[in-house]
Amino acid sequence: MIEAMDLVKEYVIGDTTLRALDGVNLHIGRGEFAAIMGPSGSGKSTFMNIVGCLDRPTSGSYILDGTPVETLSGDALAGIRNRMLGFVFQGFNLLPRTTALENVELPMYYNGHEEDMEERAYAALKSVGLSGRERHFSSQLSGGQQQRVAIARALINDPSVILADEPTGNLDSKTSIEIMDIFTKLNGEKGITIVLVTHEPDIASFAKRRIHFRDGKIVSDERTN
Amino acid sequence: MFILPTIKIAFRGLRVNKMRSGLTMLGIIIGVAAVITMLAVGEGAREYLAKSIASLGSNLILVIPGSTTSGGARMGTGNTNTLVPSDAQALEGESAIDAAAPMVRGVGQVVFQDRNWNTAVMGTTGSYERIRDWPVSEGRFINRQDVDGMTKDCLVGTTVVQEIFGDEDPLGRIIRINQVPFTVVGVLQKKGQSLMGQDQDDIIITPLSTAMSRLFGKTSVNAIMVKGKSDSLMNHAVEQVKTLLRQRHRIPEGGDDDFSVMNLSEMLAAAEAQTKIMTMLLGAVASVSLLVGGIGIMNIMLVSVTERTREIGIRMAVGARERDILLQFLVEAVVLSLTGGVIGILLGVGFSTAISEFSRFQTSVSLFSVLLSFAFSAAVGIFFGFYPARKAAGMDPISALRYE
Ligand SMILES: Nc1ncnc2c1ncn2[C@@H]1O[C@H](COP(=O)(O)OP(=O)(O)OP(=O)(O)O)[C@@H](O)[C@H]1O
Ligand SMILES: [Mg+2]
Numbered sequence: 348m349i350e351a352m353d354l355v356k357e358y359v360i361g362d363t364t365l366r367a368l369d370g371v372n373l374h375i376g377r378g379e380f381a382a383i384m385g386p387s388g389s390g391k392s393t394f395m396n397i398v399g400c401l402d403r404p405t406s407g408s409y410i411l412d413g414t415p416v417e418t419l420s421g422d423a424l425a426g427i428r429n430r431m432l433g434f435v436f437q438g439f440n441l442l443p444r445t446t447a448l449e450n451v452e453l454p455m456y457y458n459g460h461e462e463d464m465e466e467r468a469y470a471a472l473k474s475v476g477l478s479g480r481e482r483h484f485s486s487q488l489s490g491g492q493q494q495r496v497a498i499a500r501a502l503i504n505d506p507s508v509i510l511a512d513e514p515t516g517n518l519d520s521k522t523s524i525e526i527m528d529i530f531t532k533l534n535g536e537k538g539i540t541i542v543l544v545t546h547e548p549d550i551a552s553f554a555k556r557r558i559h560f561r562d563g564k565i566v567s568d569e570r571t572n
Numbered sequence: 573m574f575i576l577p578t579i580k581i582a583f584r585g586l587r588v589n590k591m592r593s594g595l596t597m598l599g600i601i602i603g604v605a606a607v608i609t610m611l612a613v614g615e616g617a618r619e620y621l622a623k624s625i626a627s628l629g630s631n632l633i634l635v636i637p638g639s640t641t642s643g644g645a646r647m648g649t650g651n652t653n654t655l656v657p658s659d660a661q662a663l664e665g666e667s668a669i670d671a672a673a674p675m676v677r678g679v680g681q682v683v684f685q686d687r688n689w690n691t692a693v694m695g696t697t698g699s700y701e702r703i704r705d706w707p708v709s710e711g712r713f714i715n716r717q718d719v720d721g722m723t724k725d726c727l728v729g730t731t732v733v734q735e736i737f738g739d740e741d742p743l744g745r746i747i748r749i750n751q752v753p754f755t756v757v758g759v760l761q762k763k764g765q766s767l768m769g770q771d772q773d774d775i776i777i778t779p780l781s782t783a784m785s786r787l788f789g790k791t792s793v794n795a796i797m798v799k800g801k802s803d804s805l806m807n808h809a810v811e812q813v814k815t816l817l818r819q820r821h822r823i824p825e826g827g828d829d830d831f832s833v834m835n836l837s838e839m840l841a842a843a844e845a846q847t848k849i850m851t852m853l854l855g856a857v858a859s860v861s862l863l864v865g866g867i868g869i870m871n872i873m874l875v876s877v878t879e880r881t882r883e884i885g886i887r888m889a890v891g892a893r894e895r896d897i898l899l900q901f902l903v904e905a906v907v908l909s910l911t912g913g914v915i916g917i918l919l920g921v922g923f924s925t926a927i928s929e930f931s932r933f934q935t936s937v938s939l940f941s942v943l944l945s946f947a948f949s950a951a952v953g954i955f956f957g958f959y960p961a962r963k964a965a966g967m968d969p970i971s972a973l974r975y976e
Contacts, residue, residue, distance in 0.1 A: 401889060401969045422893045429891020440886050440973065444588045454890040456577050500890065 348508065348540050349375040349398055354407035356393050356563075367393040368404065369563035375542060375556075377507070380534040382551040383544045385560030391544045392512055394560070398542065399432055399510045400424045412507065429457050433501025435543075437513035439493040441485040441500075447472060447492075448481040451499045458504065471499040475529055491522035498529055509533065511543040515550055527553045575899070582904040585876075586911075593908060596872040599865025600912030600952065601919060604945045606858035608920025611941040613927065614851025616934045621847055624767040625840045629705045631670070631800040632836040633810055635659075635817070637792065639829045653792040654830040657697075657780060659820060660796045664699070666816060668809035670801045673700040674793040676783050682776060683748040684736040691732050692775045693749060695783020703799040711743050711758030718779040722786070726754040729773035730762045749776060752786050767840075803837075810835055855941075859948070865912065866952035873905050873960035884964050885972030898965035905957020906950060913949025917942055 356368040367390045375381050383391050396402035397409060400416060409416045412431065416424070428434075441450045451468040455461075472481055475495040485493055494514060501509050511530070515523035531553055533539045543554065551557050559567040586593040637654040655674070663672035673696050680693035700706070701713045708727060718725050726749070733742050742756045754776075763772040784790045800809035813833050821830055877884070884897055892900075921942075924935040 396970055399889075401973075422895075425888070425891050425893040425896075428889060434889050436973070440882070440889070442883055442886060453887070456581070457887075457891040457893070457896060461577070504891075 348377045348379070348412055349373070349542070350410040351394075351398070352408045352410075354394070354397060354404045354409060356390070356397065356402075357405045366563050368397075370407070371563070371565055373558065373565060373568075375540065377540055378534070378538045379556060380531070380541045380554045381543070381556040381558060382554035383542065383558050383560060384546065384548075384551055385566075387546075389560040390563040391560050393563075395510055395512050395542070395544055399434060400427050425457070429454055430504050431507050433498075433504070433506040433509040435494070435497050435501050435509065435511035435514045437516040439485075439490070439497050439517075441493055441496055443485060446482050446484055447477065447488065447496045447499075450485060450496050451503055453500060454504050467503060468499070471503050472496070474502070475499045489522075490518050491525060494518065494522075494526055495529070498526070502533070506539065508540045508542065511541070513544050513546070515545065515547070520549070523547075523550060575903070578896075578899050578903045579907065581900060582907045585904055586907060589876075592872065596868055596908055597912035597915065599868040600862065600909050600949055601865075601916040603858065603862030603865040604913050604916025604949055605919040605923060606861055607855055607945050607948075608917055608937060608941055609923040609927070609935075610854035610858045611851060611944075612920070612924035612935040612937045613933070614847060614854050615936040615938050615941070616928075618844060618847045618851065619936050620934060621767075621840065621844050624765075625837075625844065627763055627772070628767070628836065628840070629703055629799065630837060631803060631806060631809075632703065633798040633800060633806070633813060634834045634836050635796040635798060635813060636794070636832050636834075637830065639832055654821060655793050655796055656791070657784075657793060659817060660697070660699075660793070662816060662820060663796065663798055663813060666809070666812040668801050668805040668812050670799045671699040671702050672796055672798045673697050673703050674780055675700070675795050675797060676780065676788055676790055677794050678783070678788045680749045680776065680787065682732065682736060684745065687736045689732060689735040691729075691735075693778065693783065693787060694775060695778050695780040695787070697780050700777070700797070703797050706763060707761055708758035709761045711756070713758055714777065714779050719781050722781040723779055724752065724754045724782060724786075725757040725779065727758045727760050727777040728756055729760045729775040731771055731774040732776060733759055749778070750787055754778065800837075806835060806837065862948060862952060866909070866956040869905055869908055869953065870956035870960060872908075873901060873957055874963070876904075877901060877960045877964045880964075881967065881972050881975040884967050885969055885975065888967070888969040889973060894965040897967075898961045901961035901964045902954065902957045905961065906953035909949045909953030909957075910946075913946055916949070917945055920945070 351371050351373045354368050354371040355366065358365045358367055371394060383394065385391055397404050400411070403417065411427065419427070442453065448465070448468050451471050452464050455464045455467070469481060472478060475498050477492060477495050477499065480488065480492060485496065488496065515526055518526065527550060530541055530543065534541050545551050556568070556570045558565055635655065657674045660672040660674035663669055676695040678693050679690060682689050682691055697719050698713055698715045707713065714725055714727060717723070728742055736747070737745070742759055745756050746753050747756060760773065760775070760777070766772050778787065798809065798813060800806045810833055814829065817831055818829065823830065887897060921937050924937050927933060927935050
């Protein structure tokens with residue numbers, strides 16, 4: 348599903364060059380549930396952005412579901428983000444002054460799924476346990492509820508991969524576990540490939556594979572059962 | 573991305589920020605309302621002039637006694653008894669001249685049975701009908717026999733009919749004008765107001781000869797109205813009038829004219845052209861405020877794009893392409909300017925109607941000015957919305973998502 352070969356990402360700040368990724372080789376297969384860990388500044392988010400087709404590597408190649416991403420145009424990348432990928436962020440990133448329902452509908456605006464938009468959004472909100480909150484504005488929801496809306500939004504176009512960068516970073520441990528249960532279910536029942544970044548070993552233990560980054564390199568890669 | 577949802581998103585965005593949207597639109601609203609009102613005022617003035625011109629008749633030259641200007645300096649009226657009826661007769665023989673009517677004017681008290689009325693009395697010849705394009709609605713116009721025979725026949729205007737005859741048929745009735753009995757032989761068609769706002773139908777027309785000797789005791793006429801043969805012969809006609817009258821009045825080479833010639837059609841055409849220029853100027857001044865309104869939209873859209881950087885990042889992350897973002901902000905700008913434009917049009921039509929209602933000046937909102945304003949506000953939205961929209965569409969998704 349996700350094949351990264353010798354990924355390098357450099358940032359030029361003034362006259363120094365910073366290597367955020369320093370030759371990352373990684374293969375994540377379809378249906379895997381992987382957690383990425385590592386100290387702050389080790390390049391986890393940088394890696395996720397490239398995997399999410401939001402950013403391009405300085406060198407190396409990245410193949411998503413058989414397609415070499417570096418050959419694609421900006422519009423094609425937008426299409427991939429829309430249909431194949433779902434994002435969940437630490438800061439939820441919901442549209443302000445917009446209802447939960449409209450937030451979930453948003454990705455469908457960009458692929459012409461016009462007719463059954465509302466029913467699908469209702470169903471997605473139900474699947475993350477948010478029935479009855481459809482007309483609430485994002486500001487009227489708790490952090491856990493907002494993150495559920497974000498997950499519903501990530502699910503709405505039936506993606507093959509969900510990328511979550513510290514999805515529980517702003518949540519208490521009880522809510523975090525509820526969110527992780529949703530991810531586990533999505534992975535188990537729908538076979539969606541999940542890659543999530545976390546600092547917490549408790550959260551990482553939900554995943555079947557744990558990859559450790561340090562200084563832009565993978566230092567360990569272990570699997571359970 | 574379909575255009576309809578984009579418009580929906582745009583409207584929602586504007587509703588969320590009602591106060592700001594309203595204030596932004598205000599510039600366009602004022603601009604469009606000003607353009608509509610100014611054009612309506614100008615158009616009203618032009619229509620009024622055009623109507624007056626039509627009611628006056630075409631290809632007209634007015635000759636009055638006395639020289640009004642000499643070498644650019646205004647002179648006294650001098651001798652005002654220089655024009656005589658035979659001058660008019662002689663003018664009718666000129667090649668570029670279609671007809672010439674001498675006129676004497678005065679006021680008279682008209683009495684019919686127990687009713688009386690003060691009105692304008694004019695003595696002229698049969699040519700006047702043709703020159704002013706002013707036939708009778710009943711009876712007949714005065715003719716050569718009337719003038720030659722100094723008959724006491726007369727024509728009455730519709731206002732006079734109303735005032736002294738009421739519902740009675742005026743034809744064949746005897747009325748007294750300054751004690752002299754006249755027979756009504758015709759009723760003039762309704763002509764309406766003159767350019768100066770006078771009621772042209774408040775008039776009695778008598779044969780020239782009768783008016784000169786029996787009513788006013790004059791030997792000269794107040795004016796001669798001349799009709800040129802055609803539009804293109806007008807300059808020629810003016811020359812012929814001048815040459816012939818100088819010759820008839822025996823004015824030596826280099827001597828000043830003892831009469832003045834005015835090309836009325838030319839003056840009115842000039843006035844109409846001036847009104848047109850004035851309308852355009854008013855419209856241009858008003859459209860400057862539209863431009864200012866457009867800059868207001870650009871300003872707010874730029875602020876909005878910066879404020880909504882994170883939103884743009886989110887939209888990009890869930891699959892919006894550059895052109896989707898571009899379209900969204902462009903549509904928002906156009907919705908702003910068009911909504912403002914429509915409100916402005918309504919307001920402008922309201923102002924124009926109010927001006928017509930509360931002053932005597934008639935304004936006229938043309939369909940053209942409405943369409944122009946609508947198109948102009950759409951263009952303002954596209955033009956001033958494009959730069960902010962481009963800025964939004966060109967954002968890098970990651971920086972946009974990280975934006976605080
Ligand atoms: N846009 C950028 N410009 C310059 N340097 C950047 C940029 N983005 C990231 N970096 C640098 O790249 C390195 C890796 O950053 P990254 O965000 O991937 O770390 P991270 O592992 O996600 O850390 P955290 O756990 O704190 O989120 C850091 O040193 C960071 O300063
Ligand atoms: Mg990070």
